Amino acid sequence: MGRFVVCLCLIFFSSFSVQADLPFEDYFEKNVDVMMLIDPEDGQIIDANKAAHVFYGYSDGELEKLKIQQINQFTPEQITQEIALAKKQERNFFVFRHKIADGTTKTVEVRTQPIDYEGRKLILSVVRNISEKRALQGVLWHYQNRLEEMVKLQADELNAQNQIIVGILILGLLITFGLLTALYVSKIRLMKASDIMEAERNSFANIIEGTRVGTWEWNIQTGETHFNEKWADIIGYSLAELEPVSIETWMKYTHPEDLKKSEKALQKCFSKEADHYDVTCRMQHKDGHWVWVQDRGKIFSWTDDDQPLIMAGTHTNVTEQVLAEEKFRNLLEHAADGIHILDTNGDVIMCNQAFADTLGYTLEEAQKLNVTDWDSVVEVDEIESLFTTLINQGERFETKHRRKDGSIIDVQINAKGIDLNGEQYLYASQREITELKELQYQLEEQVELSKAASRAKSSFLANMSHEIRTPMSGIKGIVELLLSSKGLNEYQRDLLYDLDTSSDALLTLLNDILDFSKIEAEKLEIIPSLISLDGTLHSVTKLFAPAAAKKGLNITFEADGVKGIYALVDGLRLRQIVSNLMGNAVKFTQKGHIRLNASLEKADVGAVLHVSVEDTGIGLEPEETNDIFNPFSQISAKKNKDNKSSGTGLGLAISSQLVRMMGGNISVESELGKGSVFKIDVPVTLADAPVCRATNIRDTLPLLKILFAEDNAINQKVIGKMLEQHGHQVTIANNGDEAINVFSENDFDLILMDMQMPVMDGEEAMTHIRLMGGPKSQIPIIAFTADAIKEHREDYLLAGADDVLIKPVKWETLEAKLFKVYNMMT
Known part of the structure; x- marks a missing residue:
């Protein structure tokens, strides 16, 4: 495909420390930044450091078998477009998608640097992972478009640590020339310069041999020079090969550009502007390449007319260091x-x-x-x-x-x-990180807006619950009072039963909406309790038996496998799930039978409860079995022609979610026109049966003086009448403020306090009563509310309620609550 264009980018040096003479190979391998050497001809990855193997998820050697085209997920056309875009936007990096070993992809910034490595022209590429930044922008977009959804922000902190490239500024090796300087200075006063050179040469050679550096001595006036063997060895020669040597020998092998630099430095020493001579220059090696040499020296002797006479110094091979420094500086300059x-x-x-x-x-x-x-x-x-x-x-x-x-x-x-x-x-x-901070700030704003929307939604649901349950409480209470009265004919009783059934349907609808909202907000909790398995399931069968009988359906309960078995499981939710399945079976079956089956399978830990609801109803088409558990999924009007309503379409969705939250599974087998079998499998913990003592509430609950605080006139009449019919004495208060005044002036056995009232609500009134102090302030209080949201019920208990009663209420429920609270407090 012709010359391959390598496009990678340099990430910041997050942890780097190297000595001045550290080889490039060590720097490359030990660096924590993702680095690769790539052949620009075909894109073959020649080498990759440890950080690259970790980032891309490959073991040692595997990454080097790939070409960069196999990692970069952009097509050649997309790469060309990105290069053009980077040029247009005046960027010095590219943005690509790189594939990781596990198949996932990450968004990366890519920078490149040409490099000569072991005689090959390669591309050094270093990669920065910018997936987190892109993800943050995506989450921000999500919040701006979906304020109503609850958000869990995981802010991931950005982990970036950079350390210094120690040694970049350290050039060359230290020499022991200061000691030699002292020797020359001390003896120059006693001997002539020509004698000094000969007398000290041998001593100097011995000392310098251990430093592995080349040495030179130069008579500036005559041009005579002396080099040691190492001086010649640095440029690939023996000293014999260079003979005869002179200052011209040095000039011959020094790079022309560096000669100019050296001459300027020497002139400063000759004019005494500089005390030492120190130049890094290139010298041509015997095989033709250039060697970097650190050339250092000092004038040790001057003529009588103050002209420089003797100068001596050293040559140190610093090629590796200079090349490393050059690479380091290039990398540093390209750091983001x-x-x-x-x-x-x-x-x-x-x-x-x-x-x-x-x-x-x-x-x-x-x-x-x-x-x-x-x-x-x-x-x-x-x-x-x-x-x-x-x-x-x-x-x-x-x-x-x-x-x-x-x-x-x-x-x-x-x-x-x-x-x-x-x-x-x-x-x-x-x-x-200005842009990132701005994104985080905007995201926090969006999260707060989303939370506000969620709070508004919860408030709406609470108000809706209150507005529906309050009149419903009156309707249910009136129906119960009328059904308990004498003199009704059969037609009147049927009307009342129909009214009661319609009220229950409205409550079911309301409960479905509230449950679905709780599940959606992840606020619905599963609360295990000790229940009788066959007793709970049999009660569901009895609940739907009248409706089944009215349609001529045979309804049976087969539960030999769970008779007499008690278990820890959320009985309320189990009953809700099975009731939904039974209700659908009755609704969509016109003839035949409905069968509820239950069995128990013991496991290594606990047991699994198997429940199935089988019907001979209209059945489902194959594609419907895939969607039936989705929210708002309903049986088509054409198939459901015998029923005026298919419900909300939430029942099975809620049941499915409840089963999942209980750690179980739900499934359906169905054949169109022949019926369906819905199955649930729920883990339970087996337990011993409780020790029961038969108690008749009516025999043990005394007649009570009850303060009933309620602003709704119908509920005042209905609940008040229920209590009075059973012998209790009732005093009505229209709001919280009135309740406090009545309570202060009279003695009561118990308070039934509505939570939402004008002037002063029930929560505030309970707080006032509890703060009065003394034995009277400890009177049993039942919070009476149409708000079925759990968090609000917890608030009522914190405000001073001993228990909470949810509207609408039947007498059996109210009587049981009175018995529980009164006996608990007394």
Whole structure:
């Protein structure tokens, strides 16, 4: 496919420390940043460091078998488009999707750097994972478009740590020439220069042999020079091959460009502007390549007319170091983060272009700054103590930096102390996070808006529950009172039963909506309790028996496998699930039978309850069995022609979710026109039967003086009449404030307190009563409410209620609650 264009990018140096003479191979392999060497001809990955293997999920050697085309998920056309886009936007990086070993993909920024490595022209590519940033932007979009959905934000903190490339500024090896200088100075006063050279040459050679450096001596006036064997060896020759040697020998092998630099440095020594001569130059090796040499020396002798006479020095081969430094500097300059090194006064001693760009300065301007010029938090008198802490301990933190134009940006800083030539400095990497902080701020706003929407939704559901349940309580109570009266004919009783059935249907609809909302908000809880399995399931059969009989259906309950078995399971939700299945069976079956089966399968831990509801109804088409458990899924009107209503379409969806929350499974087998079998499997914990004592509430509950606080006139009449029919004395209060006044002036055995009333609500009234103090304030209180939301019920208990009674209510339920609370408190 012709020359392959490699497109990778450089991530910030999050943890890097190398000695000045560290080979590039060690730097490459040990660096924590993702790095690869790639052949630009065909995209073959030549080498990859350990960080790359970890990031892409491959073991050692596997990544090197791939080509970059197998990792980059962009097509050649997309790559071309991205290159054009980067050029148009004046970006120095590309954005691609890279495939990981497990098949997932990550969004990455890619930078490249050409490099000569072992005689080959390769591309050094380093990768930055930007998936988190892209994901954050995606979540923000989600919240802006779906405020009504509850959100769980996992903010993932960004983990970025940069450390200094220690050793970049350390050039060459130290030599012991200072000792030799002292020798020359002390003896120059006693001997002539020509004698000095000969007398000390042997001593000097012995000393310098151990340093493995080349040495040279130069008579500046005559041009005579002396080199040791190592001087010649550095450029690939023996000393004999170079004979005869002179200053021209050095000039012959030194690069022309570097000769000019050396000549300027020598002239400064001759004019005494400089005490030492120190130049890094290139010298041509015997095989033709260039060797980098650190050339150092000093004038040790002057003529009587103050002209330079004798100069001596050393040659050190620093090729590896210089090449490494060059590579390090190139990498540093292409780093995405702003790298800067500060002295203990806060002055910049080195920084890269990214640091200057971030602050809006030129590189030259940035190198002259002090930390107080850009850090809007640090004060001058704080620099010493702050830097001492950072140098000794290191720290990653967020702060604000001031740009040249005065604008403020958010940045993340990784700071650590480093030692350069025995001096303490502060190394820091700077990453601008202004955009990220803005995204986080916007996201937090959207989360708060979503929470507000959720609170509004909960408030609406609570109000709706109250507005429906309050009149429903009156309807159910009136029906119960009328059915308990004498003198009704059969037609009148049928009407009342129909009215009661319709009321139950409305309550079922309301409960379905509330349950579905709780499940959707993940606020519905499964609460196990000790129940009789056959007793609970048999009660469901009895509940639907009248409706089945009315349609001529045979309804049976087969539960030999669970008779006499008690278990810990959420009985309320189990009854709700089975009731939904039985209700659907009765609704969609016109002839035949309905059978409820239950069995128990013991497992290693606990047991599994198997329940099935079988009917001979209209059945389902194959595609319907896949959708029947989805919210708002209903039987088509054409198939359901015998029923005026198919319900809300929430029953099976709620049942499915409840079974899942209980750790079980739900399924259906159905044949169109022949019927269906719905099955549930729910784990239960077997338990012993409770010790029961037969108790007749009517025999043990005394006649009570009850304060009934309720603002609804119908409920006042209905509930009051129920209580009075059973011998209790009732005093009515129309609101919370009136209830407090009546309670203060009279003695009562119990208070039945509505929660939502004008003037003062029940919650506030209960709090006032409990704060009165004394024995009277400990009177039993039952909170009477149409609000079925659990969190609100918990609030009522915290406000002082001993129990909560949900509207609408039948007499059996009210009587049981009176018995429970009164006996608990007395």
